[in-house]
Amino acid sequence: MALLVNMVRPGKRFGYQEVINSFFSDTGLAHGQGVSPPDKAAFFRARKKLPLEIVSELFEKAVDQAVVMASNAADTT
Numbered sequence: 001m002a003l004l005v006n007m008v009r010p011g012k013r014f015g016y017q018e019v020i021n022s023f024f025s026d027t028g029l030a031h032g033q034g035v036s037p038p039d040k041a042a043f044f045r046a047r048k049k050l051p052l053e054i055v056s057e058l059f060e061k062a063v064d065q066a067v068v069m070a071s072n073a074a075d076t077t
Contacts, residue, residue, distance in 0.1 A: 016040040 014022070017040045023029075024037040038046070 016043060 020037045020040060020043055024035070029035055029037075
């Protein structure tokens with residue numbers, strides 16, 4: 001879900017492969033575990049298999065968490 005949200009966030013747009021590679025690097029998934037990022041075609045195929053209900057539910061949870069984090073940040077300032 002983090003990867004999908006990253007793709008729709010405001011700011012400079014990047015190609016799928018660059019975002020996938022960056023995500024794997026930033027999360028530490030690409031370091032020392034012998035795991036390489038999927039290519040963009042594999043990402044597309046996997047994404048198409050996700051039911052819309054799951055994506056909608058995950059997005060809703062991400063929004064809820066963002067609201068809580070923003071509220072907490074506002075409370076500390």
